[in-house]
Amino acid sequence: MEAVPRKTTIREVARAAGVGIGTISRVLNSSSQVSWKTRARVLDAIRRLGFRPNAQARRILKKRAEMVCFLLSNRDFLHPFHARILQGVESYASGMKQHVLFAALHYSPRTPPEKIDLPPVLQEHGLIDGVILAGTIYPNLLRRIEGIQMPFVALSNNVMGMDDVQQFDQVGFDDLNGTLQATRYLISKGHRRIVFAGDVSYPWLQRRFEGYGRGMREQKLKPVLITARNVPSFGDFGQESVGRILSGRSRPTAVVAGNDEIAYGLWRALCRRGVKVPDEISLVGFDDREEAVLMDPPLSTVCVHKEEIGETCMKMLLERLHHPQMAFSQRVLPTEFLIRGSVRQL
Amino acid sequence: MEAVPRKTTIREVARAAGVGIGTISRVLNSSSQVSWKTRARVLDAIRRLGFRPNAQARRILKKRAEMVCFLLSNRDFLHPFHARILQGVESYASGMKQHVLFAALHYSPRTPPEKIDLPPVLQEHGLIDGVILAGTIYPNLLRRIEGIQMPFVALSNNVMGMDDVQQFDQVGFDDLNGTLQATRYLISKGHRRIVFAGDVSYPWLQRRFEGYGRGMREQKLKPVLITARNVPSFGDFGQESVGRILSGRSRPTAVVAGNDEIAYGLWRALCRRGVKVPDEISLVGFDDREEAVLMDPPLSTVCVHKEEIGETCMKMLLERLHHPQMAFSQRVLPTEFLIRGSVRQL
DNA sequence: CGATTCTATGGAAGCGGTTCCAAGAAAAAC
DNA sequence: GTTTTTCTTGGAACCGCTTCCATAGAATCG
Known part of the structure; x- marks a missing residue:
């Protein structure tokens, strides 16, 4: 693997603009007040150097990945149904400055649904803030996810074999x-x-x-x-x-x-x-x-309403992330019968 | 926003196992030799504490996000065609321990294709290693991506208005x-x-x-x-x-x-x-x-062959990431005429 | 048996940001 | 003019990990 080209850091920008590193950070986060003149100088240096802040570094301090995972089993994915839900998720997420990681659960004859392991993205910590479970979901997976305390929202229509009171966030349709x-x-x-x-x-x-x-x-x-x-x-x-x-x-x-x-x-x-x-x-x-x-x-x-379902999943997940202690909620979105030509009056 | 529950760090694991932090890291990366006994102690401590290493922190040092972005305009996404390509991308990626970020380019009447900005995921640096451009692609977007030196592979069939020799990696079909x-x-x-x-x-x-x-x-x-x-x-x-x-x-x-x-x-x-x-x-x-x-x-x-296209895109992108200086390549995958019932012998 | 090489290990330095504290400058108050 | 307050600003410390260097003990060697 060859060397990655050296990237500009906040310290170089600071030197170029003749200010301290703290100031650069403040400008980037448009947080506390920075004088009009300094801000202009910094912005100019950023542009000149083509500086783009390193997302990983920020996240490690913010303790938020600003990313959620859309998890689907490889069995379900062919269906446009889920593609539309993903679209809804992405749409809401992008409005909230969140990213969406797409991951598939690779079932195979060798790994039957009952004993599938957590997907790699959930094995490591800090990569994502939460998960949206679409597609067919088996209870053992839910328990594993609860086990690592990863916040999640499930598309409840696809949860298998758990008809009792379910202690997690769900979005479903009627x-x-x-x-x-x-x-x-x-x-x-x-x-x-x-x-x-x-x-x-x-x-x-x-x-x-x-x-x-x-x-x-x-x-x-x-x-x-x-x-x-x-x-x-x-x-x-x-x-x-x-x-x-x-x-x-x-x-x-x-x-x-x-x-x-x-x-x-x-x-x-x-x-x-x-x-x-x-x-x-x-x-x-x-x-x-x-x-x-x-x-x-x-x-x-x-x-x-598939997009709406996706949006609701994302919305609910964000609420959960902001209020980890909040009581679980289950939302059932209405379905709508559409009258078209395939029914005849008798 | 309430507090995120405190996560175990490598230092706590080190203390619990009675070893140094370097040793933990070595065990995790199964890199250099660690004695059989120490490794067992560390592994045990990891299990006991439920430790999962922080992905962000690793990435910041490794200088690789191990993540690529699948970028699609919101115009194209409805089509199962692209969903299948995404599936192919994910499939190959997961085999190579890479993650796939799904992002959409939000065209709207207000932002015509000619002047659309880089999507947020490309604005920051370090989040992703490269991009796969599916869906309809306008030349100005390509140039912006080249401008930030982000490695990419384009699904060439959808590139608009660039019929000259194209200086970037492409996968297409015939x-x-x-x-x-x-x-x-x-x-x-x-x-x-x-x-x-x-x-x-x-x-x-x-x-x-x-x-x-x-x-x-x-x-x-x-x-x-x-x-x-x-x-x-x-x-x-x-x-x-x-x-x-x-x-x-x-x-x-x-x-x-x-x-x-x-x-x-x-x-x-x-x-x-x-x-x-x-x-x-x-x-x-x-x-x-x-x-x-x-x-x-x-x-x-x-x-x-949509999955194959997706896989090829991912494969080519990984090659590019490993060999940034490699000459650009264009691959055209064969198409295959399938004889079914809708044609009659005259 | 002392010198040399090797292996295992601890921990400091550092990745690229954010945050906080201290301090200087400017403005306001007295 | 001096004191107090407010606004800016620099930079050390730190986030959780990897990497590298130093060191200590074990193994090898002459």
């Missing part, structure tokens, strides 16, 4: 109410035979199914869950399950899909069989991915 | 050859009247059009460019231009779309008019987004 609204809407449009497509192995799918179930039971209708086993991805779900949905004595008039990907797969499978949406069967999704509006007909779906 | 292959394939399938859909305001679309043009001219066929003006996004491109494609005396039998988004929009517009793909018109795209394979028929498209 799965249950989303499908509840969607189901009510379908019912208001005259639908009675409505099925839910999705498995319930994820807590969020479980909640979405519950919301649908509640909507059905409100009107004394019977909830029906359609699952598909052993599908490689949500996109293949429809292909696998469309047969079971269409067969049976009384074919449903509408399907609530567990997410947009399932809805999209279903739509394709239906198209292929010549079943028209929404003429013969209505369809609603969940997430409002970019493609939802591009489908034909555009998909009615439950919109999750 | 736009021209991609459409060339696609066009040759179409011709091999018996197509003669082939049009290109896309405008040429972006350099990469320009190159894709050129590749298509070359393929056509090889067979003495006449290239035709179909553009759409004033469309809010590539997705709306098809809707806008489908009329012009289908009308005219001799309707084309195939369309090369500038990217998958255009292809998708086109496909929808064609569906809506009852024109069947590929029976009545064949269609190929570019990028191989996730949705390409989910379309019906699955879209034949030019695959860009």
Whole structure:
């Protein structure tokens, strides 16, 4: 490794400007009063020397990294869903002069979720002030993070297997109410035979199914869950399950899909069989991915405000950093059912 | 802001282990030889005290941040394309014990691309070792980054308005050859009247059009460019231009779309008019987004290996960091035409 | 067995900033 | 004109680590 070019330090600036080092620091932090003349001289020297203060050195004294980590498992990252959340995080962070470190949790067949270690960025101290846990989160990881006393905010919809009172900061969105609204809407449009497509192995799918179930039971209708086993991805779900949905004595008039990907797969499978949406069967999704509006007909779906979730995570984390003793808070952001073309009035 | 809980330092560990601070440091860096017994004592003390070394302090001495910045304009970020590149960057970086800082360039109507300032993360020195420039890059930004002598690698496909010899490290993929292959394939399938859909305001679309043009001219066929003006996004491109494609005396039998988004929009517009793909018109795209394979028929498209691009960017940046004087290099990664169902044999 | 080499270890110096205290200069008060 | 207060300013000390030098004991050698 060759030598890094020598960088200007605060002492050289001080010499160039003919002032003391303390003065340079004061100018940089625009803290206490520096006389108009001195400030100009310093600023000039800084410009002439192309001086940029060393961030590490400042941080070591300030005891704040001004950086948070956005942690995502490598399983989840493909999804634009999380990319949008990251965008929200970055957007709020940059407004607060914070940086965002992107890190992935590298799960692999060799390191099953139950025994994964802390990611390197959390092993060392001082690099980041806190963590935002997006993507699927396993309880053991949470406990490790608590163990090192690293402040964090979790995207609660993705926390696995902790349905009890959770003693940490969370931001989530309202799965249950989303499908509840969607189901009510379908019912208001005259639908009675409505099925839910999705498995319930994820807590969020479980909640979405519950919301649908509640909507059905409100009107004394019977909830029906359609699952598909052993599908490689949500996109293949429809292909696998469309047969079971269409067969049976009384074919449903509408399907609530567990997410947009399932809805999209279903739509394709239906198209292929010549079943028209929404003429013969209505369809609603969940997430409002970019493609939802591009489908034909555009998909009615439950919109999750992803940027807002990201911003809220960041905001909550900053509050935690400023008030470490504050009580934990859980925020559930509302979801919004968007009426588009994929539902027909019966 | 309340007090940050006091963290254990190397001196406390030294006291607890009954050794000197230098020894702790040597154990941590597993550098020079420490006796088996002492090492065990130190390791034990570290565990007992829950000591995690302060990363900032180490970096200030090592003069390396072990961190690179992935910089993307806020215009580009929505696209899964860049998310995948980021994934590739992170993947390679984590293998090399490097961290990835995610930063966005906040363009706005108030700050047009020509006069945007350096992002905050580049204003300070020592935070990052280098930058990966993804997303649309304007020359003035490049010059600013050169000005502060920050090592960088650019995703060359997105560099605007610099077609001369470029004196910096670049990773790109082969736009021209991609459409060339696609066009040759179409011709091999018996197509003669082939049009290109896309405008040429972006350099990469320009190159894709050129590749298509070359393929056509090889067979003495006449290239035709179909553009759409004033469309809010590539997705709306098809809707806008489908009329012009289908009308005219001799309707084309195939369309090369500038990217998958255009292809998708086109496909929808064609569906809506009852024109069947590929029976009545064949269609190929570019990028191989996730949705390409989910379309019906699955879209034949030019695959860009996004993770590989990310990895290559990271790799090249690390080489640059280790050898600052090394000559600049430009790498163009191959693209690959994927045959799927959207092209018909004539 | 004394001289020489080697290995393990302690701790001072220093990285590039911030902070604080003391002190000089200027302004205000008496 | 002298005293008091306020405003600026310089620079030592320090943040938590690495690095290097000095030293002490062990090992090797003639």
